[in-house]
Amino acid sequence: MKKTLTVNLGGVVFHIDEDAYLLLDNYLKNLLFHFKKEEGSEEIMTDFEIRISELFSERVRLGHEIITVVEVEKMIAQMGKPEEIFEEEEAETGEPEGNGSAESEMNTKAISKRIFRNPDDQMLGGVASGIAAYLGWDVTAIRLIMVLSLFFYGFTAMIYIILWIVIPLARTASDKLKMRGEAISVENIGKTVTHGFEKETEVAEQLSHKTERRSGQRFADGLVKILGVLFKIGGIILLVVLIPPLLLVLFVMVVVFIALLASGFGALGGIFTPDSIFAFSAYPHAATVLFIISGITFIGSIMALLVGGYLAPKFFHAKEFSSTLKWILIGLMIIALMVNLYLRFYYGFPIHEIGPWRFHPNAWSNYSSLY
Amino acid sequence: MKSENVKSQMRKGTLEYCILLILQKEPAYTSDIIKKLKHAKLIVVEGTLYPLLTRLKNSELLSYQWVESKQGPPRKYYELTLKGESFLNELEIAWQELNNTINHIKTND
Numbered sequence: 001m002k003k004t005l006t007v008n009l010g011g012v013v014f015h016i017d018e019d020a021y022l023l024l025d026n027y028l029k030n031l032l033f034h035f036k037k038e039e040g041s042e043e044i045m046t047d048f049e050i051r052i053s054e055l056f057s058e059r060v061r062l063g064h065e066i067i068t069v070v071e072v073e074k075m076i077a078q079m080g081k082p083e084e085i086f087e088e089e090e091a092e093t094g095e096p097e098g099n100g101s102a103e104s105e106m107n108t109k110a111i112s113k114r115i116f117r118n119p120d121d122q123m124l125g126g127v128a129s130g131i132a133a134y135l136g137w138d139v140t141a142i143r144l145i146m147v148l149s150l151f152f153y154g155f156t157a158m159i160y161i162i163l164w165i166v167i168p169l170a171r172t173a174s175d176k177l178k179m180r181g182e183a184i185s186v187e188n189i190g191k192t193v194t195h196g197f198e199k200e201t202e203v204a205e206q207l208s209h210k211t212e213r214r215s216g217q218r219f220a221d222g223l224v225k226i227l228g229v230l231f232k233i234g235g236i237i238l239l240v241v242l243i244p245p246l247l248l249v250l251f252v253m254v255v256v257f258i259a260l261l262a263s264g265f266g267a268l269g270g271i272f273t274p275d276s277i278f279a280f281s282a283y284p285h286a287a288t289v290l291f292i293i294s295g296i297t298f299i300g301s302i303m304a305l306l307v308g309g310y311l312a313p314k315f316f317h318a319k320e321f322s323s324t325l326k327w328i329l330i331g332l333m334i335i336a337l338m339v340n341l342y343l344r345f346y347y348g349f350p351i352h353e354i355g356p357w358r359f360h361p362n363a364w365s366n367y368s369s370l371y
Numbered sequence: 372m373k374s375e376n377v378k379s380q381m382r383k384g385t386l387e388y389c390i391l392l393i394l395q396k397e398p399a400y401t402s403d404i405i406k407k408l409k410h411a412k413l414i415v416v417e418g419t420l421y422p423l424l425t426r427l428k429n430s431e432l433l434s435y436q437w438v439e440s441k442q443g444p445p446r447k448y449y450e451l452t453l454k455g456e457s458f459l460n461e462l463e464i465a466w467q468e469l470n471n472t473i474n475h476i477k478t479n480d
Contacts, residue, residue: 010444011444012444031418035422038422038426039429040425040426040428040429043425044421044422044425047401047421047424047425047447048418048421050444050446050447051401051402051417051421053444054402078416078417079416079417079418080415080416080417080418080419081416082418084415084416084418085416085418085419085422
């Protein structure tokens, strides 16, 4: 027993099997995908529908009341697979064949992979299969590593949740191709769509033949879905709670790092100009440290902006800093400058030690006292 | 370089010309055009023809009317426009020239 659907094709009603309907729907969508750029695409699609309707009518007249996969496949063989139609089309637009294939080869190479979660192969969120597709590894291996690493303080669970939230799901055929790093061509998209269809029918067959498996599978699917949603909500809450302390830790680490650097510079400065040690010793200790840190942060953020925002992308084709990062650096730069200037004028620090301004307020008084 | 590629290029190059030739004799249904082209082995799959006919129509070389049919829905009945006829004449000349060139090369070996 099979369920049938009723479709209106070019103004004629047909009874069509469910799986045959899926195949037909995929075929038409594939064609539409290709022709939609073109002027009069609706007309072309109507022409196709009318012709398909004619072919099916002929079959119905011969006594095949229901359109099955066999009829649809015969129709596709006669009308041509999307690849066949598009191949002829391409040659028709006058592209020399050799050139075209070379170009597409280049496209395949130049195409940049992007990481996506794989909706066709997922246990929880499709993170593992997405990573597998991205790295070209085996999914099972990655899943095994993930599960095994759960025994080490459950650290991967958190990483997994973060990845789940951060990595987008591959929704469209072109996303799926990017996920695998294949060129986005009509043929490839056609392949992807038909591939998806094959999977659908497989599932449909499984469902229809093994009913006892069906309920269990459904239950498991539902459970995983609920679990997934809960995980996601929990993950978001965790992240929101964790972000401020994490940022604080990061900030402290950066400050300590800079302080270490500064003390190193200070020591160096002390070696080369013995006077400076005496110069600093006249000021409060904390103010001295802060002064040095702000000076280095100011210069450092300018350099980082210059390198990451301009030089690296221009000369090394590196990825430019995100605008968020740039704003953070600019903010850091302004804060450092303000702190530095404040200390400078409040305590009258000798400018020639460390800092962007090579200006010494005391110098004037020194000089003036000479005369 | 495969001979198949070259052959299919040749077929494709003459496809528009052949469609116009078929319609020059008499207006025809899409299915008739398909039948003739398939018989001449100019097209392998039918799907190629629909976008092509629409393109020719959009370039005002062809026009069509809907004609009622006893068996099913109305069908498109294509015919050549005046512009299409002059276009066909151009192609005719080009074809003759090509033919002459090839014959010339063949005989003056």
